[in-house]
Amino acid sequence: MSEQICSRPARKPDHQNSTSPPRRSRSRQPIRGSAKLIETTRHLMERTIEFIPHPNFDRSDCAEYVESLLNETSDAPHDDAPATAGIAFVTGLVSAARLTVQEERYWFTKMNFLKFRAEQHRRLLDLRHPDQQRVDGIQADLWESQQIRNRIVQANLRLIVALAKKLSHSLETMSELISEGTTPLIRAVELFDVHLGNRFSTYATWAARNQMLRWLKRNRSALEGASRKESPSLESLPDKRPIADAAESERPTSAETVNRLMSTLSERERTIVAARFGLDGQPHSQSLAEIAKQMDLSKERVRQIALASLEKLREYAVNQEGDIVI
Template sequence: VERKASRTKAPPGLPHYLASLYTVPLLTREEEQYYFRKMNYLKFKAVQLRESLDPRKPRAKELDALETLVEQAVQVKNFLIRSNLRLVVSIAKKHMTPTANFFEMVSDGNMSLFRAIEKFDYTKGNKFSTYATWAIMKNYARSIPTELTRRDRFRTGTEDVFMFSPEERGSQYEAESNNAQQHQVIMSILDQLDERERNIIVHRYGLERGSEPETLEQVGTRLGVTKERIRQIESRAMQKLRKIAVDEKLDIPGLE
């Protein structure tokens, strides 16, 4: 697979080693499928070879071949990790709180990324970045309220935070975090629609920041087609989104 240059300028203020992640080209859907298929094939061949070995007297040639397969699988996995590390940085920045340690959040997110690569099923045709985004944010939803509660024990002062119990603070953060997560995941899975479908869903449901939902007629006028045509395309797009939500086990209100 020929790599396509799809670099993004690093956000300002990042340390050099994090900013350097943005020089690594993003993978296309086709590239993702190629490398996940390759990694899984290498792992499968390694398992096959390992099971065929005579444990009492394994041959050196077979052991060398097994080691080569394992090394190649690890190389592909590391390549997938490097190609997606900037995703962790981006999500960590969006989930920062006044007391959070950014580097700890990046480290925590990296662990979620590693697990996501092991569990991702490329045969469903979905983008890995969508799956990884959901996995990373689910981890933050669990870990951040716990960390806030722990750090509250060492606070001093008369901040409003003391008006709530640790359980209430955790619940309040979790509710706000879930809303932000759902919006981010929805915007992420919208990338799997074509441009017209995406525009219609975004405008119909007011998903852009500061925008309001529009009627079929308003969206039709915007795109120069009839409202009935908008209804048809919206219905088709929603069916796609529901399938993605089911395939990736995403709990998104309105897509049940």
């Protein structure tokens, strides 16, 4: 594996081969390569691959050095204690084992070395002479570095869950905080310098906790209002109308009541309420973040529309029936 890693950095660029024509004469030749290769080369040339530098990355045997760090991780103990015992919906988030100090050093170093190597090859790309092998190598390094990043994120999701559990008082709030904390966790993985000697959990906790606190501050009033006004499901609306002389078969069902109330909303209001509470045949309720992404709105705006729609339904129900409670 290490020989394969080293092979690409050691290979000279095409324009440095002794058998290649001089640059001046070559510049007059037409662009060679498929349209897809040219477009991919152009896309890579227009971006800069960010990485955390390290002095050893310039070593000719850096690939072997990185892989040697793997030998230090074999006998290190893991802390697999669940962070949120008893909460079923987050079981999958904390299934990955926490990384040891040695494993952190290996995976962070390898991730940044792969991005470093991809960046060095990216700088050698020439749109006039696209190199399929070089492009493939860059993409392979970027793909592998992203897989490592995802592995580190998964191993540290229990940290986000633990923070969310401490800061929330309901499963709904906890779910939102986990969503809010995941973004700074991913960014922290990309910015963390493992060779400074600190644990990643210390670095990531600060970023994730600050983001969660900012979210709580922005939404505290809305959350308190939602806890008072929102019912668990609109489909659980009680039908309390008197049936003194009405036949049992003539009573409207709960579903009919919901449909009648929902028809009073605008298309956007109905879409948001239906998605939020799993109505209109939707398989399950959706979070504010999911609805906001689908409708290209902010989560706060979705929350405001949902609350306003529920209040609108409440007023309509009271005016029409007098005793329906939403």
